Structures are given as structure tokens and as C-alpha cells.
Ligand SMILES: NC(=O)C1=CN([C@@H]2O[C@H](COP(=O)(O)OP(=O)(O)OC[C@H]3O[C@@H](n4cnc5c(N)ncnc54)[C@H](OP(=O)(O)O)[C@@H]3O)[C@@H](O)[C@H]2O)C=CC1
């Protein structure tokens with residue numbers, strides 16, 4: 001269909017140098033071909049042309065002072081992509097690799113992910129090229145305050161509700177919330193991922209990792225399989241990776257790897273979760289420390305990974321949980337996984353697999369859960385936090401966890417039923433993209449040209 005191609009060419013011309021955004025947009029647009037043929041109304045209302053343009057993009061300067069008294073300057077971003085289904089919702093990423101194109105890809109994915117949850121949340125994302133690594137706690141606080149001193153005028157409990165992502169966890173959310181409260185003179189739910197002591201929800205910390213494992217469980221159950229007793233590989237060692245590992249243990253699986261940007265750990269006896277939490281959540285150390293406490297485990301620096309490969313995906317496993325960052329799993333990695341018997345890939349990270357790797361997973365008909373479906377547990381639980389804030393109640397851990405599991409099941413059902421409706425029952429990329437798009441597109445039509 002030349003129409004989709006034209007929109008894609010337009011995007012490249014009008015938003016130059018945003019390769020991650022083109023990648024995310026191309027995957028969605030390609031999936032939409034059968035839907036566009038079946039329902040001409042989407043073309044009539046120019047939904048594709050409208051949905052690829054953010055409703056608003058905010059780019060701002062962030063000045064702050066480091067511990068040596070030097071002035072530092074970073075870029076801040078918030079993209080308010082689509083509000084057809086509710087207030088803009090999506091995390092903030094602090095990482096030196098952040099660019100306008102990275103934030104745009106993340107915001108674009110967020111529209112469809114949030115729609116899939118079935119909850120009333122629109123799509124947004126934000127962040128900064130600030131590098132939290134090696135910064136003192138005071139530097140982190142001053143940066144977060146400076147960032148919020150501009151962001152506060154754009155967000156609101158019913159307007160735009162950011163949360164965490166790479167480099168933004170409970171500590172950063174706390175500092176940003178404090179600054180918002182001071183500037184706005186209001187105590188309200190303008191961020192999620194807050195501490196339990198002052199408005200957070202139980203399970204939000206665990207939600208993305210738990211959700212990715214629940215999603216794998218539902219994909220496998222549909223094929224008469226399970227994770228019990230199975231060896232699994234996990235990449236990353238941040239929030240998503242840690243709670244993926246935790247839930248894998250709950251289900252009787254054996255997670256044997258984790259990684260950071262410098263290298264990976266292979267622990268054939270299973271990752272020591274208490275140790276990993278201590279190293280990453282409490283003392284913020286590198287994974288090289290892990291093997292000092294677990295001498296039988298093997299640490300491989302990333303320079304020693306087989307050429308063109310991510311070492312994590314070279315380990316024999318039944319299921320893989322990419323939980324670090326975009327494009328961390330390429331075609332070589334996908335081939336290695338399949339050759340080593342991997343039958344299930346559930347993406348905790350956003351767009352961790354390259355397009356060639358995605359194609360191979362889809363062709364091979366393994367259980368493949370794309371990020372916008374498999375990692376939607378985080379944002380879903382953020383919405384549960386918003387619901388608790390709005391009604392001034394607190395739900396128990398079990399209550400939130402049950403709702404999370406049910407939401408992940410609904411997402412799986414919606415993606416797989418849509419995939420079946422369009423003639424490719426195992427293709428959850430197709431199913432997730434069409435199901436998410438349709439919800440947003442119908443809302444856009446019903447709300448008129450705004
Ligand atoms: N937190 C959430 O609720 C959600 C997160 N996600 C996605 O999950 C992924 C992980 O996020 P999260 O766990 O929150 O972030 P964290 O900052 O807690 O952890 C990120 C982990 O990924 C590693 N990593 C980051 N960048 C790279 C890179 N370029 N190469 C190799 N490793 C890298 C980090 O290693 P190092 O410390 O060395 O940088 C770290 O181990 C991201 O894709 C995020 O968008 C998706 C949905 C919700």
C-alpha cells in the first residue's frame with residue numbers, strides 16, 4: 001500500500017536524524033496495512049498522519065551546579081504525544097544517549113502500549129541527556145530540582161503524569177516531587193513511582209518486571225507450556241531486570257544471567273537476587289562486584305562478547321527477557337537464541353530487538369511478546385497509583401498484584417485475538433499494534449479534529 005510508505009517518507013523529511021523514531025513508526029505502520037484496507041474510515045480521517053505527529057513537544061534548558069561549583073547545562077524533554085485516551089502518561093529517562101529522536105520513539109510506543117492496557121491514559125515520555133552515573137546524591141538532587149523547575153508548568157494530575165524510566169527511580173521521583181510541591185504549592189499525584197510513605201502504590205517498583213513474566217506465562221500457557229524449572233536469560237540489572245528475576249523465581253524458573261553496560265554475569269546456579277539487589281539498589285555498584293561474592297559465577301566484559309553479539313543471548317535458555325535498552329538484541333542474537341533452544345522472548349525493555357531480530361522471532365512462531373505489550377505492567381500499575389491517589393485509598397500488595405496480573409492477561413488476550421482476526425494467530429507484533437492503534441484511532445475520530 002503506497003500510502004503507508006508516503007507517510008513514512010514524510011516523517012523522514014520532516015523529522016530528520018530520528019532513527020529510533022523511524023524504526024518504531026515503521027514497525028507500527030507496516031502492521032497497520034490490513035487494518036487500513038479493512039476500515040477506510042481511518043484513512044478518511046487521516047489518522048496515521050495525525051498519530052505520528054506529537055500534540056506538543058517541549059524542549060528546555062536545565063542549568064545546575066555540580067559539587068565543584070561548576071555550572072552544568074543539559075537538555076530536558078517532554079513529549080506529549082497523544083491524549084485521546086487520557087492524560088499523557090509515560091516515564092522520564094536520564095541517560096547520556098537521550099536525544100529528541102529517542103524520546104519521540106519512546107513516546108510513540110507509549111501511545112499504543114497505554115491503549116493496550118485498557119486504562120484511560122494517553123501517551124507521553126520525557127527525559128534528559130544528564131548522566132546520573134558517578135554523580136553524588138546532592139548533584140542528583142540539584143539536577144532533579146532544576147529539571148522540575150521547568151517541567152512543573154507543563155504537568156498536572158489530569159494533564160500529564162510522568163514516572164521513572166532508565167536512570168530515574170524512587171530517589172529521583174522524590175526529589176522531583178518535592179520541587180513540584182514547592183513551586184506549585186499543591187500536594188497532588190503529578191508523578192507516579194512515588195514512595196509508599198507519601199502517595200506511592202505497592203507493586204509499582206516490581207510491576208514492569210513482574211508484568212513481563214506474567215506476559216510470558218500467558219503466552220506459554222496458550223501453547224501448553226510453562227516456565228517452571230526452565231533456565232532463563234535476563235539482560236540489564238536495573239529496576240525491570242531485578243523484578244523480572246524475582247518473579248521468575250516465584251514461578252519456579254532459573255534466571256542465570258544479568259548485565260549492565262560494561263558486561264554480564266552468568267551464574268549457572270541462578271542469579272543471587274539478594275546480592276543483586278544489595279549491589280544495584282542499595283550500594284549502586286557495578287556487576288564486577290557480583291563475582292567477588294559468587295566466585296563460581298562468570299563475569300564477561302562487553303568487549304569480550306562474541307563479535308557482533310550480546311553475550312547474554314549466547315547462553316542456552318528456554319526463555320529470554322531483554323530488560324536493558326533499545327536495540328540490544330540483534331539478528332545474530334536472535335539466531336543464537338533460537339539455535340540454543342529458546343522458545344519464548346518477553347520484552348521488558350522498550351524496543352530491545354532490532355527489526356531483523358523481530359522478523360526472525362515472528363517467522364519462527366516462538367512465543368514473542370513485543371515490549372509495548374509485555375512491559376505494559378509498569379504503566380498499568382502507575383495508573384493504579386493514580387486511581388488510589390484520586391480516591392485517597394491504598395490497596396494491599398495482593399490487590400494491586402492481582403489487578404496487574406489480570407491486566408497482563410487482558411493485554412495478551414487482546415493482542416492474540418486481534419492477531420488471529422487478521423490471519424496470523426502467533427504474531428503478537430501485528431496483534432498488539434492493531435489492537436492499540438484501533439482504540440486510539442476510534443477515540444480520535446469520536447473526539448473530532450482537535
Ligand atoms: N522502569 C519501568 O517501569 C519501565 C521500564 N521500561 C524499559 O525497561 C528498560 C530498563 O529500564 P529500567 O530497568 O527502568 O532502567 P534502570 O535505569 O533501572 O536500569 C537500566 C539497566 O539497563 C542497562 N543499560 C542501560 N543502557 C544500556 C546500554 N546502552 N547498554 C547496555 N546496558 C544498558 C543499565 O546498565 P548501566 O547501569 O551500566 O547503565 C541497567 O542495568 C528500558 O528500556 C525502559 O525504557 C519499560 C517499561 C516500564
Ligand SMILES: O=C(O)CCC(=O)C(=O)O
Pocket residue numbers: 089090091092110113161162163164165192350375376378379380382
Ligand atoms: O509508569 C509510567 O507512567 C511509564 C512507564 C514507562 O515509561 C514505560 O512504560 O515505558
